[in-house]
Amino acid sequence: MARVYQVEDSREYCEKRGYQIIEFLVIAEVASPSTLQREGLQRILEAAKKDEFDVLVSWEFGCLSGSTEDLDYIFKLFDKHGIRYETVKNF
Numbered sequence: 001m002a003r004v005y006q007v008e009d010s011r012e013y014c015e016k017r018g019y020q021i022i023e024f025l026v027i028a029e030v031a032s033p034s035t036l037q038r039e040g041l042q043r044i045l046e047a048a049k050k051d052e053f054d055v056l057v058s059w060e061f062g063c064l065s066g067s068t069e070d071l072d073y074i075f076k077l078f079d080k081h082g083i084r085y086e087t088v089k090n091f
Contacts (some may be wrong), residue, residue: 006017006088007024007026007060007086009059009089010024010058010059010088011024011058012085013057013088014027014057016056017056018082022052023051025040025043025044026040027039027041029062031032035065035066035067035070036067036070036073036074038066039067041064044056045074045077047075048078048081048083048088049077049081051082053083054082054084055083055084055086056078056083056084056085056086057086057087057088058074058085058086058087059087059088059089060087060088060090061087061090064085069084
């Protein structure tokens with residue numbers, strides 16, 4: 001589960017860059033191998049396919065998925081839709 005400082009730091013990261021936060025989504029499911037079917041991640045992928053955002057910010061790289069195969073799929077989808085992926089912690 002996201003810690004309070006992760007939420008605060010993420011909001012501050014977006015504000016400093018002038019990003020408009022469309023939705024602040026805390027994904028409670030654990031990122032582990034083969035996690036492409038997590039409900040929260042599915043919401044992100046569906047929104048990406050509909051071009052509903054152009055930057056996705058997460059706390060750290062490992063929050064998205066623990067599977068390199070899934071990450072390959074996700075980043076190809078993001079690239080196809082012109083979406084940038086940024087992390088707060090690993091920046």
